[in-house]
Amino acid sequence: MKYFSLEYISIITGFLLVVIGIWGILTQKNIIKMIIGFTIFDTGLHVIMVSIAYVRGKTAPILDDAVGIKDVADKIVDPVPQALVLTAIVIGLGVTANVSLCN
Amino acid sequence: MLKNSFILAILIAFSLIFVSLFISYEGNDELSNLGKYYAENGVQEVGAQNLVTSIVVTYRGIDTLGEVVILFLTAAIIGFFLKLSKKDSKNGKRVEKLREASEILKTGSQALVPLIFMFGMYIFINGHLTPGGGFQGGAVIATGFVLMMIANPVQKVKHGVLAFVESISGFSFVVIGILGIVLAGGFLDNHILKLGTFGEILSAGAIPIIYSFIGLKVGAELSGIVGSFNEIQAEK
Amino acid sequence: MEYILIAIVLAIVMLIMAVMAIHNKKLEVAIIAAGVVSLFASVLYLLLAAPDVAMTEAAIGSGLSTVIFFYVLNKIRKNNA
Numbered sequence: 001m002k003y004f005s006l007e008y009i010s011i012i013t014g015f016l017l018v019v020i021g022i023w024g025i026l027t028q029k030n031i032i033k034m035i036i037g038f039t040i041f042d043t044g045l046h047v048i049m050v051s052i053a054y055v056r057g058k059t060a061p062i063l064d065d066a067v068g069i070k071d072v073a074d075k076i077v078d079p080v081p082q083a084l085v086l087t088a089i090v091i092g093l094g095v096t097a098n099v100s101l102c103n
Numbered sequence: 104m105l106k107n108s109f110i111l112a113i114l115i116a117f118s119l120i121f122v123s124l125f126i127s128y129e130g131n132d133e134l135s136n137l138g139k140y141y142a143e144n145g146v147q148e149v150g151a152q153n154l155v156t157s158i159v160v161t162y163r164g165i166d167t168l169g170e171v172v173i174l175f176l177t178a179a180i181i182g183f184f185l186k187l188s189k190k191d192s193k194n195g196k197r198v199e200k201l202r203e204a205s206e207i208l209k210t211g212s213q214a215l216v217p218l219i220f221m222f223g224m225y226i227f228i229n230g231h232l233t234p235g236g237g238f239q240g241g242a243v244i245a246t247g248f249v250l251m252m253i254a255n256p257v258q259k260v261k262h263g264v265l266a267f268v269e270s271i272s273g274f275s276f277v278v279i280g281i282l283g284i285v286l287a288g289g290f291l292d293n294h295i296l297k298l299g300t301f302g303e304i305l306s307a308g309a310i311p312i313i314y315s316f317i318g319l320k321v322g323a324e325l326s327g328i329v330g331s332f333n334e335i336q337a338e339k
Numbered sequence: 340m341e342y343i344l345i346a347i348v349l350a351i352v353m354l355i356m357a358v359m360a361i362h363n364k365k366l367e368v369a370i371i372a373a374g375v376v377s378l379f380a381s382v383l384y385l386l387l388a389a390p391d392v393a394m395t396e397a398a399i400g401s402g403l404s405t406v407i408f409f410y411v412l413n414k415i416r417k418n419n420a
Contacts, residue, residue, distance in 0.1 A: 006346055007130050010383055013350040015121045017357055017376070022117060024361035026110045032366055032412060036373045039404060040357050043380050046396070050389050055131045060388040061142070061154040062234060069146050069301070076154070077388045078131070078138040083158040087170050089395045090238050090321070094177035096404060097328055100411045101184055101335075155391045226394075234390035242398035249406050325403060332410040336417070 010051040017044030035100050042092045046085050053081035150298040151231040151307040159236065160310050160317075164280065164291030171273065171320060178269070178324045178331075182262070185331045188338060204254050212254035219247030227318030231307045237314040241321025248326040252333050260330035269323040272316040279313055342386055349386075353379045370408045377401035 002008070017040055024037025054077055061079035063069055134142060141154060141162065149157040159167055227240030252260075283292035293308030300306055353376050360372035377400030384393040 004343065005130070006342055006386060009343065009346045009350055010387060011125065011128065013353060013383070015125065016354055018121070019114060019117060020354070020357045020361060023110070023114060026113065028361065030366070032408065032415070033361065033369060036360050036369055036408070039373055039400075040360060040376060043376055043396075043400065046392070047380055047383060050384055050387050050392055052128075052131075053389070054387045055134060058388065060234070060390050062390070063146065063152045063154065064232075072146070073134055073139045073142040076134075076142060078134055079141060079154040079158055080135075080138055082389045082392050083155050083163065085389075085392050086155065086159060086238060086395055087166060089392070089399055090170060090242075091173055093325075093399050093403060094174055097332075097407055098177055098180055100407065101181060153391070235394055236391065239391070239394040239398060242395065242403065246398060246402045249403070329403065329406060329410075332407055336410045336414040 005056075007051050007054045007056070010047055010054075014044045014047035014051065017041070017047065020044075032100070035096060038099070039092070039096060042088075046088060049081045049085050049088075053078040146301065149293060149307060149310070150301055151310055152301070153231055153234065153236070155234075156231045156236050156310065156314070157307070160313055161291060161293050167317070168276075168280070168291075171276070171317065174321065174324050175269070175273065178327050181328055181331045185335055188335060202256075204256065208254050212250050216247050216251050219250065220244055223247065223318070223322065227314055228311060229304065230314040230318075231310045232304065237317030238321055240318040241323075241325060244318075244322035245325035245329060248322075249329055252330065256333065256337070260327075260334065262327060262330070265323045265327045265330070269320050269327070272320040272323070276313065276316045276320065279309060279316070283309075346383065346386055349379050349383050353383075366412055367409075370405060370412065373408075374401045374405040377404070 003012075021037045021039075021041030021044060024040065025034055028034050028037065058075060058077045059067065061076040061082070063072060063076075067075050133139075141158060145151070145154050145157050149161050151157040151160075223240045223242075223244035225240075226235035226243060227237045230236030230240070252258075279295070280291040282295050284290055287294040291313070293310050293313070296308045296312075298306060298308050305311070356372045356375045356379070360369045360376065363369050363372065377396055381393045381396040381401065384390075384396060
């Protein structure tokens with residue numbers, strides 16, 4: 001069964017979180033509920049990006065004793081989207097704080 | 104009725120986009136070319152165990168500089184709002200007395216807050232060896248600050264000290280970046296110090312120093328943001 | 340295989356909490372549910388081999404965001420009362 005694996009499950013979860021977030025932004029009237037919808041939208045996008053970076057059966061991009069420094073490219077997942085998501089989460093907090101100040 | 108059908112149409116359109124993206128997704132069995140380059144050359148070029156750290160600090164250092172600037176702008180805007188609402192509250196409005204915290208929370212926070220601060224510093228000093236780094240360590244320090252503020256809500260936040268730490272560490276971050284242009288290959292190059300032995304705490308050139316400054320700056324900024332929110336909600 | 344079962348449980352809890360955060364009338368329940376979505380997302384990042392992202396999400400998404408939302412909620416209640 002192709003869809004019964006870690007990356008497919010997490011990518012579907014991310015898509016559904018994005019749809020739920022848009023639904024909240026469009027239908028709610030209270031402004032705090034709208035901002036909560038934005039944060040759920042954010043979380044869904046981050047889950048999608050991290051699960052696109054996942055490589056089947058590989059480990060985290062940290063070259064400690066268990067991984068070693070030879071043939072690293074065959075043992076780790078993609079580190080670039082993880083670095084981008086790291087940036088995006090911190091900026092998301094700043095935007096949330098500023099937007100929620102505006103009422 | 105019209106509005107509801109409009110919302111439903113937007114949701115269905117998004118779902119269609121996602122379904123078409125999902126059908127074309129195959130999953131990965133190997134790294135992309137960019138990731139392969141970083142994995143193969145990161146050890147010789149940067150010398151950090153944690154590849155995410157070497158990407159965030161060195162390969163994409165200018166992204167990190169922009170992120171730090173965005174956080175600084177957020178903290179500045181919130182401090183500006185705090186000053187405006189203080190000016191309002193001088194004529195007539197009074198600060199409401201907050202409820203005291205319980206004895207257990209006060210005593211527990213006295214024992215826990217130093218440990219949380221020390222854990223945050225451990226995270227950002229070891230950022231090039233283990234998972235973690237400046238942003239994570241700064242966020243952990245800010246959660247310790249939240250605990251301190253919940254246990255003792257009436258105390259004044261010393262915004263002067265926080266602003267001093269923040270501006271000193273931000274200035275040092277930029278100075279180290281410019282030193283990289285002068286002494287080594289480019290902005291935020293970590294070769295201004297020797298790379299050292301792979302896997303030790305004083306290795307990877309200037310990465311521990313840069314990440315420590317980022318951690319102090321992020322911790323001071325997030326603590327300042329939470330402290331400003333605490334003062335804003337205390338006013339009436 | 341155990342990872343897949345854990346991921347399924349995490350996904351179901353996250354989706355239920357997200358619907359609850361949008362649909363519940365009480366604002367406190369909505370804020371806590373949004374925090375729980377972030378917390379379970381950080382466990383999912385750990386399963387997806389991204390420990391750095393997991394640490395950031397656990398400290399910022401479910402810690403600081405929730406506290407800031409509660410401060411804003413307190414301020415709005417006081418202004419309306």
